[in-house]
Amino acid sequence: MVADIIINITAKQVQQTFSYTIPDGLSVRIGSRVLVPFGPRREEGIVLAVREERDSDRQYQLKPILALLSSQAGFQEEMIQTAVWISQYYLCGLADALRLFMIEKKGIIRRVYLKTGPVLPVTEEERAVAAYVDVRGKAEKKQVCRQFSADCVEEMVRQHQLDQEDYLQNQIADKMEKWLVFQSDDTTGILKRRPRQAALLAQLKQIRSAPFSYWIGKGYSRDVLLHLCQSGCATMEEKLSHTVDLTHPLEGDVPFRLTEEQQRAVDAVRNDAGGRTYVLHGVTGSGKTEVYMQLTEDVLQKGGQVLVLVPEIALTGQIVRRFIRRFGNDVVVMHSQLSKGERRNNWLRMANGESHICIGARSAVFTAVRSLGLVIVDEEHDSSYKQEEAPRYHAVEVARRRASYYGCPVLLGSATPSIADYYRTQTGQYVLLELTQRVLNRPLPSVQVVDMREELARGNRHVLSDAMTDLLQETLQQKQQAIILLNRRGFSTFVMCRKCGYVVKCDTCDVAMVYHKQQDQLRCHYCDAEKPVPLRCPECGSKYIKFFGTGTEKVEEQLREQFPHARIVRLDQDTTTRKNSGDHIIEAFRRHEYDILLGTQMVAKGHDFADVSAVGILAADSLLNLPAYWAGERTFQLLTQAAGRAGRGTIPGRVVMQTYAPEHYVIQCAERQDYAAFYAQEIQYRKELLYPPFHQILKIVITDENEKALWDTGNTLALLLQNWHTESGSDTAVIGPFVDIIKKVRNKYRIVILLKGPDLTAVKDFIRAQREFWRPGVILDVDSMG
Numbered sequence: 001m002v003a004d005i006i007i008n009i010t011a012k013q014v015q016q017t018f019s020y021t022i023p024d025g026l027s028v029r030i031g032s033r034v035l036v037p038f039g040p041r042r043e044e045g046i047v048l049a050v051r052e053e054r055d056s057d058r059q060y061q062l063k064p065i066l067a068l069l070s071s072q073a074g075f076q077e078e079m080i081q082t083a084v085w086i087s088q089y090y091l092c093g094l095a096d097a098l099r100l101f102m103i104e105k106k107g108i109i110r111r112v113y114l115k116t117g118p119v120l121p122v123t124e125e126e127r128a129v130a131a132y133v134d135v136r137g138k139a140e141k142k143q144v145c146r147q148f149s150a151d152c153v154e155e156m157v158r159q160h161q162l163d164q165e166d167y168l169q170n171q172i173a174d175k176m177e178k179w180l181v182f183q184s185d186d187t188t189g190i191l192k193r194r195p196r197q198a199a200l201l202a203q204l205k206q207i208r209s210a211p212f213s214y215w216i217g218k219g220y221s222r223d224v225l226l227h228l229c230q231s232g233c234a235t236m237e238e239k240l241s242h243t244v245d246l247t248h249p250l251e252g253d254v255p256f257r258l259t260e261e262q263q264r265a266v267d268a269v270r271n272d273a274g275g276r277t278y279v280l281h282g283v284t285g286s287g288k289t290e291v292y293m294q295l296t297e298d299v300l301q302k303g304g305q306v307l308v309l310v311p312e313i314a315l316t317g318q319i320v321r322r323f324i325r326r327f328g329n330d331v332v333v334m335h336s337q338l339s340k341g342e343r344r345n346n347w348l349r350m351a352n353g354e355s356h357i358c359i360g361a362r363s364a365v366f367t368a369v370r371s372l373g374l375v376i377v378d379e380e381h382d383s384s385y386k387q388e389e390a391p392r393y394h395a396v397e398v399a400r401r402r403a404s405y406y407g408c409p410v411l412l413g414s415a416t417p418s419i420a421d422y423y424r425t426q427t428g429q430y431v432l433l434e435l436t437q438r439v440l441n442r443p444l445p446s447v448q449v450v451d452m453r454e455e456l457a458r459g460n461r462h463v464l465s466d467a468m469t470d471l472l473q474e475t476l477q478q479k480q481q482a483i484i485l486l487n488r489r490g491f492s493t494f495v496m497c498r499k500c501g502y503v504v505k506c507d508t509c510d511v512a513m514v515y516h517k518q519q520d521q522l523r524c525h526y527c528d529a530e531k532p533v534p535l536r537c538p539e540c541g542s543k544y545i546k547f548f549g550t551g552t553e554k555v556e557e558q559l560r561e562q563f564p565h566a567r568i569v570r571l572d573q574d575t576t577t578r579k580n581s582g583d584h585i586i587e588a589f590r591r592h593e594y595d596i597l598l599g600t601q602m603v604a605k606g607h608d609f610a611d612v613s614a615v616g617i618l619a620a621d622s623l624l625n626l627p628a629y630w631a632g633e634r635t636f637q638l639l640t641q642a643a644g645r646a647g648r649g650t651i652p653g654r655v656v657m658q659t660y661a662p663e664h665y666v667i668q669c670a671e672r673q674d675y676a677a678f679y680a681q682e683i684q685y686r687k688e689l690l691y692p693p694f695h696q697i698l699k700i701v702i703t704d705e706n707e708k709a710l711w712d713t714g715n716t717l718a719l720l721l722q723n724w725h726t727e728s729g730s731d732t733a734v735i736g737p738f739v740d741i742i743k744k745v746r747n748k749y750r751i752v753i754l755l756k757g758p759d760l761t762a763v764k765d766f767i768r769a770q771r772e773f774w775r776p777g778v779i780l781d782v783d784s785m786g
């Protein structure tokens with residue numbers, strides 16, 4: 001037998017498979033991960049096909065597969081199909097697409113050791129490397145390269161001072177935990193004089209089984225647990241552990257009685273026949289999560305599994321908790337802070353069908369499943385579902401692919417569905433489900449738009465308008481909470497010399513640096529570089545360095561001045577660098593330990609706080625002027641979502657929205673929280689200018705440290721495309737090359753070529769076959785949203 005294998009390396013164009021013989025006794029199947037000889041090296045390969053040997057194979061001496069790398073975490077056929085689709089649609093290597101589904105990284109470690117021989121280290125660094133390796137006997141090559149320089153290590157290998165060998169990495173051990181499992185009541189009376197054990201047994205009887213850690217958390221000692229096992233009333237079992245670190249899984253939770261609209265939505269998906277995609281357009285606070293949960297319950301009853309995608313785990317802990325409260329141990333949560341072992345455990349639990357619900361952010365869409373019954377995407381409009389590094393996939397599209405293999409429905413929920421997805425409900429491609437009312441007849445918040453030009457004309461130079469100040473005052477008096485949104489972090493947004501107009505820019509990026517007062521540093525938001533604020537203008541030497549613009553740090557400072565008694569907390573990238581800190585801030589605010597939560601778009605992410613009756617939005621139009629077709633859509637979504645945090649409890653919500661463009665249709669529609677009106681205008685504009693969903697966009701970004709080489713590449717690619725365009729008579733437009741919005745990032749200049757057309761399949765085929773598009777520095781961004 002022969003296996004066709006793709007090698008797991010990041011070589012841009014290595015798409016082809018290689019054939020190897022399967023040695024007897026090795027149970028290789030489609031999806032297996034194996035070790036194969038590849039040139040002078042040994043590499044990991046993924047088996048895409050297994051077949052009888054062909055005559056043509058005999059012409060070459062096929063090499064045998066060396067070993068099976070991981071028998072458990074291999075690929076299912078569906079994953080391979082999906083990966084093939086990803087590599088074709090998003091123009092990336094198949095190995096790169098396959099790697100998205102991998103739970104364990106490459107199973108190979110390369111180690112180096114000293115060769116005893118005549119060639120001795122020459123340079124100082126070589127001697128240091130030799131000494132380092134010597135004490136260790138064998139050292140991981142990556143480690144040595146990191147410690148010293150890769151060049152030096154490679155040179156020593158070439159000079160035969162070092163030898164290298166490949167090792168199979170030890171598999172990550174399965175993490176197990178002990179569980180206490182109920183067996184019988186105390187029929188013999190043995191526990192009569194052991195009240196702790198008796199109490200434990202009574203609780204255990206109710207929930208049948210729970211991990212040791214749960215009982216210890218309830219105050220039972222290990223000894224009590226073990227003694228109860230000795231009595232025979234309970235037993236101890238080892239199970240694969242999984243982390244649910246957000247809350248305890250075992251407190252019960254009862255489904256709500258659905259509203260009529262909720263019920264209609266549930267019924268529609270429940271009766272799905274063809275694995276369709278449903279858009280659940282429900283206004284903020286309309287109870288979409290309850291719809292998700294009741295549908296999940298349905299799928300579980302039938303033994304199926306559910307994938308639930310959320311924008312960002314650290315900010316959406318609440319929906320995770322709701323699921324855990326209701327479904328307990330059937331839930332696994334995938335997030336970036338899991339250890340390798342925990343991640344693998346979760347993955348295996350889903351792969352084996354032990355768990356039925358997987359919740360996670362974008363990359364959770366690649367979790368293994370056994371019998372997928374439903375995919376749910378919450379806040380489906382959120383831009384975090386698009387990955388902004390290669391492979392640049394969109395999780396919603398990937399989810400739809402996977403679901404179609406299993407013939408199961410996909411539910412996309414949002415108060416502000418993406419324009420493209422809503423459009424598809426209008427053309428009949430997707431099914432629209434609507435929740436037009438908030439639960440319990442709660443009204444949507446009332447919104448007041450404040451024109452900041454008038455505010456200035458009246459002499460108010462503060463960040464907060466008078467209306468905003470009044471609203472906050474009243475809210476605090478009523479002992480309610482408020483949320484303030486400003487989608488710009490830092491203190492001042494740029495620093496300028498008043499005399500000559502010099503703006504301090506990043507040394508390696510073409511952007512103004514932002515002043516962060518806490519560190520008293522200027523910081524680049526593109527590369528994180530920092531530098532001190534200059535005392536004198538580097539250009540003209542004047543002392544008139546001034547700070548302009550407002551970020552969240554400055555708002556915080558002003559709020560503290562204006563409301564000295566209010567308890568204020570800030571939520572943005574700078575306050576959430578530590579593990580779980582975002583979740584801690586949000587939960588503390590929920591417990592009303594703070595009165596005002598202020599921050600960037602993070603404050604607008606689906607939170608359901610009962611005591612928030614006021615929302616203030618500063619610089620509502622800050623995104624509107626971006627030269628991007630989606631600027632209006634993003635703005636509308638952000639404003640509507642932010643406003644929707646208000647009035648979810650018993651007190652009706654009020655919102656103040658500050659802007660310099662009150663007449664703009666985006667602001668006006670957001671003021672009325674009128675999605676339909678916004679959609680009607682936006683889709684018209686998209687149609688006229690041929691933007692998505694009418695045309696697709698492929699953005700080719702070319703980057704280079706050398707500006708001339710950059711334009712040479714750009715012009716070459718554009719010419720290739722133009723010639724293709726002429727010859728094929730395609731209706732795909734080739735636009736550019738032109739300078740990107742940000743001209744330079746991390747010392748690399750950036751230019752863009754845009755391809756725009758109703759169907760880009762043909763041009764993608766063309767690009768795939770041209771070497772020029774696959775050189776380093778060329779980024780192919782299909783369905784670009786950047």
Ligand SMILES: Nc1ncnc2c1ncn2[C@@H]1O[C@H](COP(=O)(O)OP(=O)(O)OP(=O)(O)O)[C@@H](O)[C@H]1O
Nearest residue numbers: 256257258259284285286287288289290439606608
């Ligand atoms: N049928 C129901 N009866 C009473 N309360 C309900 C019902 N369904 C949901 N709720 C409650 O309504 C509140 C809002 O629900 P949820 O957070 O799911 O809103 P949402 O639609 O996701 O809003 P958003 O889009 O703003 O995130 C929650 O506190 C939830 O417990």
Ligand SMILES: [Zn+2]
Nearest residue numbers: 506509524527
């Ligand atoms: Zn920078």
